[in-house]
Amino acid sequence: MAPVTNGRLIFNKIPTGLPEPGKTTVYDTSKTIDLENEPLNGGVLIKTLALSADPYMRVRMRPADVESYMPPFIIGQPIASGGIGKVIRSEHEGFKVGDYVSGVLDHAHYSIPNIDGPFGVKVFKPEFGLKPSLYLGAAGMPAQTAFYGWKEYADAKPGETVFVSGGAGPVGSMVIQLAKEEGLKVIASAGSDEKVQFCKDVGADVAFNYKTVSTEDILKKEGPLHVYWDNVGGTTLDAALENAATNARFIECGAISTYNSKDGVVMKNIDQIYARCIKLYGFLVVHLAPKWQKEFYEVIPKKIASGDFKYKEDITRGLENAGEALREVQTGKNHGKKVIIVSDD
Amino acid sequence: MAPVTNGRLIFNKIPTGLPEPGKTTVYDTSKTIDLENEPLNGGVLIKTLALSADPYMRVRMRPADVESYMPPFIIGQPIASGGIGKVIRSEHEGFKVGDYVSGVLDHAHYSIPNIDGPFGVKVFKPEFGLKPSLYLGAAGMPAQTAFYGWKEYADAKPGETVFVSGGAGPVGSMVIQLAKEEGLKVIASAGSDEKVQFCKDVGADVAFNYKTVSTEDILKKEGPLHVYWDNVGGTTLDAALENAATNARFIECGAISTYNSKDGVVMKNIDQIYARCIKLYGFLVVHLAPKWQKEFYEVIPKKIASGDFKYKEDITRGLENAGEALREVQTGKNHGKKVIIVSDD
Numbered sequence: 001m002a003p004v005t006n007g008r009l010i011f012n013k014i015p016t017g018l019p020e021p022g023k024t025t026v027y028d029t030s031k032t033i034d035l036e037n038e039p040l041n042g043g044v045l046i047k048t049l050a051l052s053a054d055p056y057m058r059v060r061m062r063p064a065d066v067e068s069y070m071p072p073f074i075i076g077q078p079i080a081s082g083g084i085g086k087v088i089r090s091e092h093e094g095f096k097v098g099d100y101v102s103g104v105l106d107h108a109h110y111s112i113p114n115i116d117g118p119f120g121v122k123v124f125k126p127e128f129g130l131k132p133s134l135y136l137g138a139a140g141m142p143a144q145t146a147f148y149g150w151k152e153y154a155d156a157k158p159g160e161t162v163f164v165s166g167g168a169g170p171v172g173s174m175v176i177q178l179a180k181e182e183g184l185k186v187i188a189s190a191g192s193d194e195k196v197q198f199c200k201d202v203g204a205d206v207a208f209n210y211k212t213v214s215t216e217d218i219l220k221k222e223g224p225l226h227v228y229w230d231n232v233g234g235t236t237l238d239a240a241l242e243n244a245a246t247n248a249r250f251i252e253c254g255a256i257s258t259y260n261s262k263d264g265v266v267m268k269n270i271d272q273i274y275a276r277c278i279k280l281y282g283f284l285v286v287h288l289a290p291k292w293q294k295e296f297y298e299v300i301p302k303k304i305a306s307g308d309f310k311y312k313e314d315i316t317r318g319l320e321n322a323g324e325a326l327r328e329v330q331t332g333k334n335h336g337k338k339v340i341i342v343s344d345d
Numbered sequence: 346m347a348p349v350t351n352g353r354l355i356f357n358k359i360p361t362g363l364p365e366p367g368k369t370t371v372y373d374t375s376k377t378i379d380l381e382n383e384p385l386n387g388g389v390l391i392k393t394l395a396l397s398a399d400p401y402m403r404v405r406m407r408p409a410d411v412e413s414y415m416p417p418f419i420i421g422q423p424i425a426s427g428g429i430g431k432v433i434r435s436e437h438e439g440f441k442v443g444d445y446v447s448g449v450l451d452h453a454h455y456s457i458p459n460i461d462g463p464f465g466v467k468v469f470k471p472e473f474g475l476k477p478s479l480y481l482g483a484a485g486m487p488a489q490t491a492f493y494g495w496k497e498y499a500d501a502k503p504g505e506t507v508f509v510s511g512g513a514g515p516v517g518s519m520v521i522q523l524a525k526e527e528g529l530k531v532i533a534s535a536g537s538d539e540k541v542q543f544c545k546d547v548g549a550d551v552a553f554n555y556k557t558v559s560t561e562d563i564l565k566k567e568g569p570l571h572v573y574w575d576n577v578g579g580t581t582l583d584a585a586l587e588n589a590a591t592n593a594r595f596i597e598c599g600a601i602s603t604y605n606s607k608d609g610v611v612m613k614n615i616d617q618i619y620a621r622c623i624k625l626y627g628f629l630v631v632h633l634a635p636k637w638q639k640e641f642y643e644v645i646p647k648k649i650a651s652g653d654f655k656y657k658e659d660i661t662r663g664l665e666n667a668g669e670a671l672r673e674v675q676t677g678k679n680h681g682k683k684v685i686i687v688s689d690d
Contacts, residue, residue, distance in 0.1 A: 059620070069620045069622075230619075233616055234615070252618040255615060255616035255618075259616075263611075263613075264583075264613035266612075267609055268607070268608075270578050270582065270610065271603050271604075273597040273625055273627035274600060274628065274629070275627070276414065276627060277414075277627045277628050278625075279624070280618055281624055282617075282620070283619065284622055287622060
């Protein structure tokens with residue numbers, strides 16, 4: 001078989017604000033790959049089926065000398081994210097042709113991924129008839145983030161009140177459902193009326209559009225907060241501190257409000273951390289996986305398949321459109337978990 | 346015996362910024378008390394020996410309708426704080442004439458204090474020849490704050506690095522000594538060269554005057570921080586977040602940098618809480634007392650008496666000068682634990 005084109009999304013330029021398709025990332029078709037003869041060196045050749053576009057990826061679009069919790073993308077190389085693929089050739093006994101794999105994949109049609117460490121690809125079998133792409137969202141990393149963080153830090157009691165910012169996203173909507181299952185009153189915020197409706201559809205008792213309604217007013221009326229699940233940081237976090245109950249637990253999962261600006265945020269209620277004995281728990285999903293992953297797979301895929309837990313996917317077709325998908329998750333234009341379909345199964 | 350003058354420090358006006366003696370508080374000598382006949386209603390009559398002036402008291406100088414973790418002072422009534430007194434008359438079997446008591450006392454020469462609850466006065470015996478006023482500082486609430494918070498949250502390992510802001514105060518200097526005992530490298534900040542020297546005298550490896558040296562620069566050079574003991578909040582907290590190690594523990598004890606202003610602070614590194622998996626623990630000493638008080642009294646007074654643990658007291662003589670003492674602890678003019686001596690023993 002002759003070499004085939006291997007389309008790739010290349011990291012082209014470090015953005016100063018939002019990532020821009022065609023500038024921050026460029027879709028490149030100049031490379032080919034010989035699927036039969038490309039050397040594997042004991043690894044596996046993967047055909048990419050679906051890729052995840054996540055808010056945190058903005059953190060990787062930075063200069064190579066700035067440290068953070070994930071390595072920076074490299075200019076001239078494909079970007080990477082969680083992905084789903086199929087094994088098309090293998091020199092490793094743990095992988096057979098036709099196996100589904102999930103893990104961090106290059107944004108390319110074909111790749112030889114890392115198979116070691118917490119981000120290396122692993123074989124998985126979609127259960128209960130779930131389509132593979134769900135293992136990027138409702139049964140994948142965002143849902144794991146929600147499940148692990150909630151189990152580890154929420155210390156929730158029935159009747160308590162939780163506020164979930166970014167409530168319509170794949171992490172937030174899972175948190176809402178976990179909290180309702182445990183008998184909490186759930187307040188959720190989102191950035192459009194359609195998203196607010198989705199928060200209600202998955203069980204939020206109070207949901208509001210933070211762009212048209214004052215977060216402070218809602219929290220003052222509906223609080224105090226025993227738990228705050230923070231996906232956004234910034235002034236929303238400040239409002240949550242102002243309306244926290246004594247001994248509140250704040251689960252610090254993300255800070256999308258600050259990813260695209262370096263200006264900082266005026267915070268007026270930091271002193272409430274000590275005054276109200278608030279605990280703030282920063283965490284990354286990868287650190288909690290050893291403790292909670294088994295229970296996650298026992299519980300969540302079944303609930304997704306049965307319809308007990310709801311989800312929403314927002315599909316972008318074609319790797320050539322992935323740059324736009326990356327921008328959408330930064331501005332909140334997506335409705336549900338953003339998945340880039342690269343190839344049909 | 347004829348009634349005697351009962352000088353009192355009255356809360357006169359809610360301050361907008363720093364408390365001002367003669368305005369925020371007024372020393373009043375218009376009341377007398379009949380020490381032999383004042384009705385006790387089952388309580389005790391106390392002669393005040395010493396009173397504490399603490400930064401947190403600014404939080405109580407607020408409008409009566411604003412909630413916080415301690416009740417507001419009441420206009421026209423004496424302010425109150427931790428104090429040491431001697432029983433001069435008792436109708437309660439738990440108190441005998443001549444007993445020393447400690448607890449929350451009115452700023453008055455004589456009072457009938459609350460004897461119930463966590464803030465009620467209790468009988469104590471100064472041990473190892475310690476002078477009673479030390480039970481307001483090095484063997485009292487500030488040292489308990491340091492001891493309880495450190496034991497509960499520091500999770501310190503030898504060789505780790507801790508940063509202590511407000512290192513020369515009665516809380517900070519105790520934290521430095523606890524951290525050195527456990528084999529940590531200690532960085533401490535303070536607001537004058539004299540205070541910096543005291544931080545070094547009690548064991549800090551690195552101590553600096555934050556008014557003349559950049560906190561960011563020092564932390565960048567001497568960090569990363571595994572533990573941060575936060576007495577000040579604000580931009581110092583932001584600098585600590587920027588220089589935190591992954592999984593750092595931040596013990597949120599106070600926020601004096603923000604007590605006298607409502608403007609808020611620009612924070613640029615809040616997103617590091619999740620990115621570096623930082624845990625922030627807000628706490629109040631009263632909540633941790635049931636767990637750690639016994640160990641505190643077994644360990645600390647002995648170390649104070651032997652000289653193993655060092656302390657500094659800054660004495661103000663006379664209740665009529667207490668208003669000035671309250672201002673000094675807000676501006677950091679005091680050198681060591683500020684104690685107001687009301688009457689000699």
